[in-house]
Amino acid sequence: MRSFSNLPPVSPAGARHPSPVRAMAPIAMALFFGFVSVGLPLPVVPLFVHQVLGYGDIVVGTTVGLQFLATVLTRGHAGSVADAQGGKLSMMRGALTCSGAGALYVIASILPFSPAVALSVLLVGRVLAGVGESQLVTGSVTWMIATGGSAYAGTAMSLTGMAMYASVALSAPLGMVLYEHLGFPSAMTVIVIAPLLACAVGARTPSAFTTPGVRVPMSRVLGTIWRSGLGLLLQGVGFAVISAFASLFFASRGWPHAALAMTLFGGAYALMRVCFGHLPDRMGGYLIAVISLGVECAGQAMLWLSPTETVALGGAFLSGMGCSLLFPALGVEILKHIPAHSRGTALGGFVAFQDIAYGITGPITGVLAARAGYASVFLVGALSALAGIGFVLFERSRSHSHNRLTPSLPERNPAHE
Template sequence: MQMSDAATTEGREPLWSRAFVLAWIANFMHSTGFHAYVHWPGWLEQRGAGEVMIGVLVAVMAIAAILARPVVGRVMDTRGRKLMLVVGGLLHVASPALYLLVDTVPEAGWAAVVGVRIVHGLAQAAMFSVLFTVAVDLVPADRRAQGIALFGVSGMIPMAVGGLLGDWVIVDGDYRTLFMVTGACALAGLLLTLPLPETRRGGPSRSFFAALLAPELRPLWFVGATFAMGLAAYFVFLKTYLLEAPQLGTMGMFFSTYAVSAVLLRVFFGWVPERFGLIRVLIPSLLAGAGGLALVALASSHVHLIGAAVLCGIGHGFAFPIISALVVTRAQPDERGSAIALFTAMFDLGVLLGGPSFGVAAHVAGYPATFGLAAGLVSVATLVFVVWDRRLVGAS
């Protein structure tokens, strides 16, 4: 990656500063460690968990992450970003080691798995919140959506890498190598964050929960949570669906296509949202994600699965950075850490609600109906958001 000389020449601040590049690589390593756990439901199924139990255990991690967000956000805004980078990094390094310990102790029960999920959830809450906050601090304000989109590439590529990583290292149902490799990724991410500068400027002027209740942010919390529920359908249950219907393809096939679609969109068209308007681009992005879920529901071959991955990748490719940019724009500058922590908490809330709900749906109605339900949910939520946000803008 090279610094943007053109931006400097034109009098614009460069996106690719040294600190931004370092944060980008650190996020890539941490995200690779996290996203490889799309294979984790297979480990649970191997240990005797059904769809509902898998959904519940996924929700445990989401609950831990949600409960940690107020603390994470407040610490970032009062004590600084560096402290949370170190604490979150250490928790992430510990998580795969604990999975490995549980895997190698035959008598370890579900309580031990729940404990590991809590630690993993705390790590996720810290790292995703703080790294995105640092990135937002570093990018120029007039190119915020583009900067967040490009930084998000460091989290999208690992979706492909993580899916393929599991395909490569999980041999004959042995997940120990997966835990060791993800632990190495977490350690590399921690070491890369150590040279990052402190980017906090000033302290918060109001409480963490003031951002939660701010009227201008409520529609964004809603659409973020419901979009995340849609994501939960394939992040949690695609693995077990493909084990049941192997003719559709593999996790690596889906997530590599998904990630490539999102990355190409962000790299070559990252300027589109700020050129044509954030909300105008957000709506078709959400609907593309819903279309991808619908295609998963209707899939009968690997071609359909690839098409679904393209649509889901396009939807996620723009929706996440656009909603992030809207949150940062509408929040007060001195509560940026709390606002981003809340935004990422909405994604955890979506997983919390979607994991058990779609687990029950899969158990009762089957996987195609479950993905169809997720597609309908995202479509309806998009319509509600459009009406809600337009009324809010009109009133203000």
């Protein structure tokens, strides 16, 4: 009979793991391998669509954004699976789906298709990747929270982002190297393999489940989280414009280190999670969120105004620092008011706001880039972060004066006291 205990895993001898963080680490490692399927294509797919298939900026932005639209449309289902059947099952399914998306990327580039047919196969792969990503990420964070307990919810969300963007930081330049020296099919083959490694790690890691209960409908969850979700959406614009247009922006200026922009963004993101990921749990989320959005705004402005490649790379690094802590900062505040058995649904709905940003930003800013140049998209990122500060401050002012789904704080876990 499966256990719904929130306690850390227990060894056969009865001794508990030394710490919840160590218990969550293998799940973060699995997410790291699985998220290669998201990070590696970021600088490569725009170049393939533009340089090989011959399409313009609007199609490039749409191709990048389609994955994230598919992700947002399936977040609710991923959260339901994670709540009802456990985060492990959701994560494993997501990794296998991402591997299948990689196979479609390879097919789009090696078979003798016309550019239109190749693009169509690639777009189907992007949709499949979005479906896989929603299950991979939602399942991983739900699994980690169930493993570590509610007292470590912020830490679990920090580990989630750390794994994701460390993966981006390493896989994006790897993808560029493979693309430039071996071609698009070789780069995409890595996407087939890496999620299977995630499954191998996940299969050896114990399952964990939250306390059972009546699932809260997504409509009611959204009524609680939407203001914080808008702050997350506006933060996501910065990452979306970097992922969709950094490689083309650098190429248009004759700067050779486009992949380094994603590496610096992802490295800064992971570094902030390592050094300061505990702050939302200890200091509360709203102050950290406002500071984070301010830093992101400065980074996007540096990219917009950058006279040299060095300044642009500094803007990418600063953007990564600013984006890093917003999700755990606002997530900690949200989970204070969500029953334990509905946290997968809540986190799925919350992350969906970020997915919306990723999905719609590419096509919209693609039109802007075609008319005003690639630098203009980073001005949109800066203004969006600035607007996000307003939404966070508004939510902070309302948070103590409105009823939530539950008035109680996260449950205590005696194993952590």
